[in-house]
Amino acid sequence: MSPAAFAALDVSLEQLCARAGVPLSSRWDTDDFFRLWTAAEAEFDGRDAGLRFGAGGVALGYGVAATVALHAADFRGALAALSRYKRLSCPERVDVEANGDEVRVCYRWLAATGLVPRLLVDTCMASLTELARVGTAGAVAPIRVELARAPMDEALLRRHFGCPVVFSATHDAMVFKRAALEVPFVTADGGAFARVLQRFEQQLAAGVGFSGLLGELRLTIARQLSEGRSPSVDAVARRMHLSRRTLQRRLDESGTHFQQQLAEVRRLTASRLLANTELDTVAIALLLGFVEPNSFTRAFRTWERTTPLRWRERQRGCAA
Structure with missing residues (x-):
C-alpha cells in the first residue's frame, strides 16, 4: 500500500509519524515504513482491521498500482501492472510465478531488516482479493493464502478469503488457479490504461520510485x-x-x-x-x-x- 493509504486511518499522518518515531514524508525506507504500520496496528482493537482496510482501499483508490491494474484487459494484465508499478509508491516487490495449474502472487520486502507487520500483510492480501473480485465481477477468488508467520486468526482469515490458509510459509503469497489469468476484467479501459502506463513508464525511466x-x-x-x-x-x-x-x-x-x-x-x-x-x-x-x-x-x-x-x-x- 502507498503512503497515501494512511489517509484512511482515524489518526492523522502527523500523529502516526510521531508515534512511530519516523519523519513526516511521502517516501520512507522499508524500516520506517514498517514502523508506521506497526504504530497503525496499535490503533486498532479488531483483529480484522487489515482485512477491512485492504478490502476498502481498492474502491477508495489508496493503492496506485492496484487502481491502475483495475483498467487492465484481464487478470494477467492486472497482475503484470501490479508487479511492475508497485515500486513507484512503496519499497515492495510483487512477483507473479506460474507453476503447473497455479499462479502464485508473492509479496517480498527485500530491503527489510525485521518481520513484516501483521496489519500490512493482511491489508495487502485483502487488497489483492478485492482487486480480483471487483475486476472480474466475482469470477476470480484465491484458492490458497500463504503467510510467513506463526498460526494465528486462522478462522477469521479463512472466512474472509474463503480458502485454506497456510502458515509458516517462506513468503507471504496468494495463490489462484492458473486459468484465472485469462479472465477478462469488467473494469477494463484500454485507452485510459495505455495513457497511465505511458506516464508510469516515463517515471520509471526517469528513475522515480524505489531502487531495483x-x-x-x-x-x-x-x-x-x-x-x-x-x-x-x-x-x-x-x-x-x-x-x-x-x-x-x-x-x-x-x-x-x-x-x-x-x-x-x-x-x-x-x-x-x-x-x-x-x-x-x-x-x-x-x-x-x-x-x-x-x-x-x-x-x-x-x-x-x-x-x-x-x-x-x-x-x-x-x-x-
Missing part, C-alpha cells in the same frame, strides 16, 4: 539459498546476467557491498524461520547456506547479540 538493484540482488540471493545453491558473488552475478565487476561497481555506487547484502538476507530469513517455524538451528543453518551450524550461531550473535534459541524464546515470550 538491491531488491533484485536480495531476491537472487534468496533464490540461490532456497535452491541449495552457492550464494557466492560470482554465482549471484551470473544469475543476474551481470559480470562480477559490474555488480560490485553498482553496489559501490549504492554505498554497500555484497557480503553486507548476503548477511541481511540471511538475517531476515533466520528471524522469520526462528519466529514462525519449529525448525532447529542445524536445519536453519543449512537453509542459509552455512557449512557449519556453529558459523550460523556466531553470525547470529553478531546480528542480534544473543543465540538463535534465546532469540526465539524472547520473541515467543513477547507474543504470548
Whole structure:
C-alpha cells in the first residue's frame, strides 16, 4: 500500500509519524515504513482491521498500482501492472510465478531488516482479493493464502478469503488457479490504461520510485539459498546476467557491498524461520547456506547479540 493509504486511518499522518518515531514524508525506507504500520496496528482493537482496510482501499483508490491494474484487459494484465508499478509508491516487490495449474502472487520486502507487520500483510492480501473480485465481477477468488508467520486468526482469515490458509510459509503469497489469468476484467479501459502506463513508464525511466538493484540482488540471493545453491558473488552475478565487476561497481555506487547484502538476507530469513517455524538451528543453518551450524550461531550473535534459541524464546515470550 502507498503512503497515501494512511489517509484512511482515524489518526492523522502527523500523529502516526510521531508515534512511530519516523519523519513526516511521502517516501520512507522499508524500516520506517514498517514502523508506521506497526504504530497503525496499535490503533486498532479488531483483529480484522487489515482485512477491512485492504478490502476498502481498492474502491477508495489508496493503492496506485492496484487502481491502475483495475483498467487492465484481464487478470494477467492486472497482475503484470501490479508487479511492475508497485515500486513507484512503496519499497515492495510483487512477483507473479506460474507453476503447473497455479499462479502464485508473492509479496517480498527485500530491503527489510525485521518481520513484516501483521496489519500490512493482511491489508495487502485483502487488497489483492478485492482487486480480483471487483475486476472480474466475482469470477476470480484465491484458492490458497500463504503467510510467513506463526498460526494465528486462522478462522477469521479463512472466512474472509474463503480458502485454506497456510502458515509458516517462506513468503507471504496468494495463490489462484492458473486459468484465472485469462479472465477478462469488467473494469477494463484500454485507452485510459495505455495513457497511465505511458506516464508510469516515463517515471520509471526517469528513475522515480524505489531502487531495483538491491531488491533484485536480495531476491537472487534468496533464490540461490532456497535452491541449495552457492550464494557466492560470482554465482549471484551470473544469475543476474551481470559480470562480477559490474555488480560490485553498482553496489559501490549504492554505498554497500555484497557480503553486507548476503548477511541481511540471511538475517531476515533466520528471524522469520526462528519466529514462525519449529525448525532447529542445524536445519536453519543449512537453509542459509552455512557449512557449519556453529558459523550460523556466531553470525547470529553478531546480528542480534544473543543465540538463535534465546532469540526465539524472547520473541515467543513477547507474543504470548
